[in-house]
Amino acid sequence: MAPDELLERIAATLRADIGPAIDEPYPKTQAFMAAVVLERVARQVRTANAHEAAARAEQAALLADLGGLVPADSPVAALLADAPAPGAPTADAKTWQARLVSALWANADSLGADLFERILGRVRVTLRHQVDREVEVAR
Numbered sequence: 001m002a003p004d005e006l007l008e009r010i011a012a013t014l015r016a017d018i019g020p021a022i023d024e025p026y027p028k029t030q031a032f033m034a035a036v037v038l039e040r041v042a043r044q045v046r047t048a049n050a051h052e053a054a055a056r057a058e059q060a061a062l063l064a065d066l067g068g069l070v071p072a073d074s075p076v077a078a079l080l081a082d083a084p085a086p087g088a089p090t091a092d093a094k095t096w097q098a099r100l101v102s103a104l105w106a107n108a109d110s111l112g113a114d115l116f117e118r119i120l121g122r123v124r125v126t127l128r129h130q131v132d133r134e135v136e137v138a139r
Contacts, residue, residue, distance in 0.1 A: 007042035011035040043137050051133045055090045059083075062097075062126045069119050074111060076119070079103050097127065 001009075014035040022028040063083055070076050079100055084092040101123060108116045 004042040004046040007038045007045065011038035011042065014038070040137065047133070047137060051137075052090055054133065055093065055130065056086065058126050058129055059093045059097075060086055062122065065122050066119065069115070069122065071111075071115075075107050076100070076103050076111070094130070097123065 012035070014031050019028055019031040019035070022031055063080065066080055070080055079096075082096070084096050101120070104111070104116065104120055104123070111119065
C-alpha cells in the first residue's frame, strides 16, 4: 500500500470509527483533528514528487529567461551566476529567489523601470506557481 493511501485509511478510521466512539468532547475533537492532519500529510506525500519536479523545471526556465533579460554588467547578473545547480533542493532555489528579489529592488534604479518590471514580472510568475502548489496541499 502506498504511504499516502495508508495515511488516508488511518484518517478515515479516526473520523468514522474512533472519533464517534469517544464520549469526552476534548479527546473526540483531537481524534477528528488528527484525521484532518493526516489527510493533509497524505496530500503532501502524494504530490511531493510532482511538485518537486515542477519547481525544478520552473527554476531552470526562470534562469534561462533571466539570462536573456539581465544585462551582463548588472549586479543582478552576478547573482544569476550564483544560482543553485539544476538538481539542487527546492529550499535552496527558494532562498536564492528571495535574494534575487532583494537584489532586483536594490538595483531597480540602475536597471531602469521598464527592465526592472519585466524581470520582476518574470520572477513573480515562478513565485505564483510555487504558491499555487502550496495552496493545493493546504486545502
